[in-house]
Amino acid sequence: MKYIIANWKSHKDAQEIQEWLSDLSNSEFRNSNLEVVIAPPFPYLSMLQLANSLNFKLAAQDVSPFPPGSYTGAVNAEQLSDLSVRYAIVGHSERRRYFHESHSDVANKVERCLEASIQPIVCVDDEYITVQAAAIPEKLLSSCMVAYEPLSAIGSGQNEPVEQVKQVYEKITQVFGQVKLIYGGSIAAENVKSYLEIGDGVLVGTASLKSSDFLALLQ
Numbered sequence: 001m002k003y004i005i006a007n008w009k010s011h012k013d014a015q016e017i018q019e020w021l022s023d024l025s026n027s028e029f030r031n032s033n034l035e036v037v038i039a040p041p042f043p044y045l046s047m048l049q050l051a052n053s054l055n056f057k058l059a060a061q062d063v064s065p066f067p068p069g070s071y072t073g074a075v076n077a078e079q080l081s082d083l084s085v086r087y088a089i090v091g092h093s094e095r096r097r098y099f100h101e102s103h104s105d106v107a108n109k110v111e112r113c114l115e116a117s118i119q120p121i122v123c124v125d126d127e128y129i130t131v132q133a134a135a136i137p138e139k140l141l142s143s144c145m146v147a148y149e150p151l152s153a154i155g156s157g158q159n160e161p162v163e164q165v166k167q168v169y170e171k172i173t174q175v176f177g178q179v180k181l182i183y184g185g186s187i188a189a190e191n192v193k194s195y196l197e198i199g200d201g202v203l204v205g206t207a208s209l210k211s212s213d214f215l216a217l218l219q
């Protein structure tokens with residue numbers, strides 16, 4: 001099984017999502033040996049849950065580091081689970097950069113996800129793999145999926161060469177154990193195949209936004 005995880009970030013409104021979904025339903029694409037996972041903005045999770053004739057899985061782009069309780073504005077893992085969310089992206093570099101998330105925030109999010117039976121997809125960059133893993137309780141490391149997301153490759157059109165990604169995968173495996181390995185950073189229809197060959201999947205930002213781009217990638 002290979003994972004194609006679409007991260008829509010803070011893009012799209014309800015109408016655009018309807019159009020995207022109907023383009024996919026009208027296409028030849030049928031989800032067979034791919035696990036297609038969509039991470040929409042929070043307000044649209046239930047819309048995607050209800051309109052899921054394509055049998056894709058849902059991911060959250062983030063999750064509260066806290067359990068349910070008085071944490072204004074937080075969306076907790078149990079609530080996500082209620083909406084059939086199976087995966088949560090944690091520690092994306094944009095969360096670190098714009099929302100000042102720390103390694104311990106990420107570690108707490110991993111714990112909350114696993115308590116609620118949500119699969120955490122932990123984003124790492126080469127330089128902080130070790131410190132990040134050190135913040136996560138050791139017994140939980142091998143339950144993570146790990147997405148290698150080099151900063152220079154995100155949204156730049158400059159995907160990192162496969163050979164380099166392979167080396168970082170080795171490092172991730174040394175630190176996390178035998179986890180599912182995902183690559184993210186300028187994935188597109190032209191380059192996706194080689195990354196699926198060396199790992200378990202890809203995290204796709206820009207090329208998941210237009211239905212035509214995403215369909216080309218799936219095909």
Ligand code: PGA
Nearest residue numbers: 154155184185186205206
């Ligand atoms: P990109 O984004 O595909 O636009 O490079 C990837 C990501 O941020 O996960």
